[in-house]
Amino acid sequence: MTAERNNVTNPRAEITSKIAPVSFKPVEKPQAVSAYFGCNTFKEETMRSMVSEATFKAFKRWQDEGKVISKEQANEIAEALKNWAISCGATCYTHWFQPMTGQTAEKHDSFVTLTGPGNAIERFTGNKLIQGEPDASSFPSGGLRATFEARGYTAWDPSSPAFIVEVDLGKTLCIPSIFVSYNGDSLDKKLPLLRSDAALSAAAVELLRLFGNTEASRIFSTCGPEQEYFLIDDGYYRLRSDLQLTGRTLVGALSPKGQQLEDQYFGSIKERVLNFMNEMAEEAYKLGIPVTTRHNEVAPHQFEVAPFFERSNIAADHNQLLMDLMKKTAMRHGLACLLHEKPFAGINGSGKHLNWSLSDDYGNNLLNPGETPEENLVFLTVLVAIIQAVYRHADLLRASIASAGNEHRLGANEAPPAIMSVFLGEQLTRLLNNIRSGEMTKVSRADIVSLGVSHLPNLTKDTTDRNRTSPFAFTGNKFEFRALGSSMNISTAIAVVNAVVADSFNDMTRRIREATACSGTDFTKAVFGVLSQVVKESSPVLFEGDNYSEAWVREAAKRGLPNVASTCEALAALIKPENIALFERQKVFSKSEIVARYHIWVDIYDKMIDIEARTLAEIASTQVLPAAYAYQTRVGDSLETLERLCKVTNKAAVDDRRSFFEQLTNDILYVHRNIAELEKMIDKALELDEEKRADYYFETLKPQMAHIRRHIDELERVMPDELWQLPKYREMLFIA
Numbered sequence: 062m063t064a065e066r067n068n069v070t071n072p073r074a075e076i077t078s079k080i081a082p083v084s085f086k087p088v089e090k091p092q093a094v095s096a097y098f099g100c101n102t103f104k105e106e107t108m109r110s111m112v113s114e115a116t117f118k119a120f121k122r123w124q125d126e127g128k129v130i131s132k133e134q135a136n137e138i139a140e141a142l143k144n145w146a147i148s149c150g151a152t153c154y155t156h157w158f159q160p161m162t163g164q165t166a167e168k169h170d171s172f173v174t175l176t177g178p179g180n181a182i183e184r185f186t187g188n189k190l191i192q193g194e195p196d197a198s199s200f201p202s203g204g205l206r207a208t209f210e211a212r213g214y215t216a217w218d219p220s221s222p223a224f225i226v227e228v229d230l231g232k233t234l235c236i237p238s239i240f241v242s243y244n245g246d247s248l249d250k251k252l253p254l255l256r257s258d259a260a261l262s263a264a265a266v267e268l269l270r271l272f273g274n275t276e277a278s279r280i281f282s283t284c285g286p287e288q289e290y291f292l293i294d295d296g297y298y299r300l301r302s303d304l305q306l307t308g309r310t311l312v313g314a315l316s317p318k319g320q321q322l323e324d325q326y327f328g329s330i331k332e333r334v335l336n337f338m339n340e341m342a343e344e345a346y347k348l349g350i351p352v353t354t355r356h357n358e359v360a361p362h363q364f365e366v367a368p369f370f371e372r373s374n375i376a377a378d379h380n381q382l383l384m385d386l387m388k389k390t391a392m393r394h395g396l397a398c399l400l401h402e403k404p405f406a407g408i409n410g411s412g413k414h415l416n417w418s419l420s421d422d423y424g425n426n427l428l429n430p431g432e433t434p435e436e437n438l439v440f441l442t443v444l445v446a447i448i449q450a451v452y453r454h455a456d457l458l459r460a461s462i463a464s465a466g467n468e469h470r471l472g473a474n475e476a477p478p479a480i481m482s483v484f485l486g487e488q489l490t491r492l493l494n495n496i497r498s499g500e501m502t503k504v505s506r507a508d509i510v511s512l513g514v515s516h517l518p519n520l521t522k523d524t525t526d527r528n529r530t531s532p533f534a535f536t537g538n539k540f541e542f543r544a545l546g547s548s549m550n551i552s553t554a555i556a557v558v559n560a561v562v563a564d565s566f567n568d569m570t571r572r573i574r575e576a577t578a579c580s581g582t583d584f585t586k587a588v589f590g591v592l593s594q595v596v597k598e599s600s601p602v603l604f605e606g607d608n609y610s611e612a613w614v615r616e617a618a619k620r621g622l623p624n625v626a627s628t629c630e631a632l633a634a635l636i637k638p639e640n641i642a643l644f645e646r647q648k649v650f651s652k653s654e655i656v657a658r659y660h661i662w663v664d665i666y667d668k669m670i671d672i673e674a675r676t677l678a679e680i681a682s683t684q685v686l687p688a689a690y691a692y693q694t695r696v697g698d699s700l701e702t703l704e705r706l707c708k709v710t711n712k713a714a715v716d717d718r719r720s721f722f723e724q725l726t727n728d729i730l731y732v733h734r735n736i737a738e739l740e741k742m743i744d745k746a747l748e749l750d751e752e753k754r755a756d757y758y759f760e761t762l763k764p765q766m767a768h769i770r771r772h773i774d775e776l777e778r779v780m781p782d783e784l785w786q787l788p789k790y791r792e793m794l795f796i797a
């Protein structure tokens with residue numbers, strides 16, 4: 062039935078009546094993924110076939126040893142890259158970088174150069190490949206660069222392959238780049254990540270040498286980010302300015318059915334969504350993004366996609382690209398992809414689980430416990446060093462995931478709490494307890510789970526069980542940092558994890574050297590002695606129980622673990638003197654770089670809340686209240702009628718209507734009065750400096766917004782469906 066036939070004028074109803082699957086022309090015989098995987102990336106073998114052997118070798122040396130290529134070699138690679146891009150249909154190129162907003166940035170230039178009046182050729186030089194100079198004055202720099210000296214440079218990052226972005230009417234070559242100021246300060250998310258990988262590598266190699274490992278020459282952090290997201294019909298999205306402007310619903314009553322039945326998790330995927338997922342995967346594969354796992358998540362219309370893990374810097378680029386193409390692909394399917402951490406109050410939000418490990422240049426995973434972890438001294442040392450890092454630098458880890466969006470999740474009984482702790486699982490916990498007490502007995506391992514049915518195979522057991530509530534959990538052969546927000550650029554979290562682990566490796570190396578300095582000491586015994594000491598010191602951070610429980614909050618406080626709810630307070634850890642010293646020691650951030658980031662991220666928080674508050678005020682004043690007044694008049698009229706007709710015959714009915722009218726009137730009054738108050742708060746906040754403003758937002762303005770929301774949601778619950786303008790949860794989350 063169409064909206065017209067129903068004579069409906071409500072925009073929600075109109076959208077709802079029009080929602081239909083978007084139809085696509087199916088491909089007759091789809092190609093195998095392997096036939097086109099990475100076709101839009103400039104692969105190493107492509108480069109190799111297009112440049113001289115010497116140049117290719119120089120390029121590899123640049124990647125492996127950081128020895129920069131010559132100008133001639135850069136010209137040769139640029140020529141090859143241009144020819145490849147043009148053969149794919151590209152007309153423009155851009156350095157593609159990640160400023161401190163956490164988004165990606167691009168400024169396109171054409172390959173075309175004029176050779177005379179009316180004549181043009183395509184040209185691209187090594188200079189242009191290696192360095193770009195966008196007029197970068199409008200990116201946040203936190204004081205690292207004043208607007209009048211706006212120069213910012215982008216520089217090619219040869220460790221991440223160039224790629225082509227295509228739309229129906231053209232293609233653009235994107236060159237992954239870092240972004241620095243005139244003085245060489247990092248103005249981006251990427252350079253600190255690259256530096257942190259170098260720090261981690263140096264520290265890990267030094268540690269490995271103590272154990273007689275002379276082979277590994279580089280260690281890389283590896284990363285597989287699991288990405289959660291929501292999809293809703295684009296028609297609803299367009300009717301919600303809060304979703305468009307802030308990424309989340311600022312008002313909206315809960316649907317009677319939400320996620321109570323848990324029938325969405327891993328459920329059968331709707332056709333429309335599966336179409337989206339298939340196209341998203343195809344686009345990702347073309348870009349060499351190895352997405353693999355996909356499924357329905359816990360909340361209605363919530364999903365997850367996870368890639369195979371890769372070296373961190375590539376994984377970080379790929380996650381940025383993936384988020385971008387998820388949004389774009391959704392649009393083509395008449396859907397909106399929501400990446401906000403908490404798009405819908407009252408139901409689960411979205412996170413990003415950062416699976417993180419370390420690998421040497423031969424691909425060996427340093428966190429692989431092997432068959433007998435108790436004898437795997439390197440594994441144990443690496444594991445204990447990481448536990449120490451989390452214990453000592455819980456505040457930095459918390460800071461690395463702080464944002465206005467994530468503030469809604471952390472500690473909100475669905476996401477890991479803001480308290481950082483480490484989960485190890487039963488076997489490793491027992492093992493560490495033994496190490497701590499100086500016992501070096503073997504730990505038993507129940508390897509096989511019998512299913513008790515003869516035609517089913519037995520299952521092999523992982524070294525650890527899962528703990529879904531832990532923010533930093535060991536999951537078999539990697540750690541899972543589960544507290545990241547879904548919309549985040551993962552680079553900062555990786556850079557911080559790498560930096561604190563590198564620092565802890567350095568500490569372990571020093572301690573082991575000291576313990577084994579006297580000739581004649583038994584190396585293994587000495588190492589166990591160090592491990593025992595470190596486990597004792599760091600044990601408060603180990604927690605195997607339910608991280609969502611109130612009891613843990615109390616217990617963690619007793620243990621002295623930080624529990625910071627507010628974003629601004631969490632960010633302040635970045636600029637503590639000892640943390641600045643750590644970043645400088647590991648050469649991940651200079652003092653001015655980290656101080657700049659602190660200011661930028663507090664400022665972004667402030668601006669986000671300001672935008673949210675203004676959006677709420679606008680929605681209340683221009684959509685909610687006008688409808689509520691109309692309804693108030695309607696109820697008032699009917700009350701008058703009842704009074705006239707039934708005052709004597711049915712007083713109860715009159716009283717009932719009056720009480721409803723009064724309740725409605727009260728909600729309207731509260732909304733209106735509190736919006737007026739909110740508007741004053743918005744102005745007042747602007748008079749405060751950025752940190753005080755953030756505190757004010759957290760302590761005063763956000764509760765005010767929540768208060769207004771409660772009254773608006775009350776109105777939504779009682780007002781006639783046809784008067785309510787904003788798409789409801791029960792529509793957005795169930796109809797597509």
Ligand code: ADP
Pocket residue numbers: 283284285286287354367368369370371416417418419426538539
């Ligand atoms: P879960 O069961 O936790 O939802 P998924 O299968 O969804 O797990 O995701 C696990 C992620 O961990 C994948 O992206 C996978 O590639 C990644 N991963 C596996 N091994 C490593 C490793 N050594 N380093 C980093 N990430 C890894």
Ligand code: MG
Pocket residue numbers: 287354365367
């Ligand atoms: Mg998963």
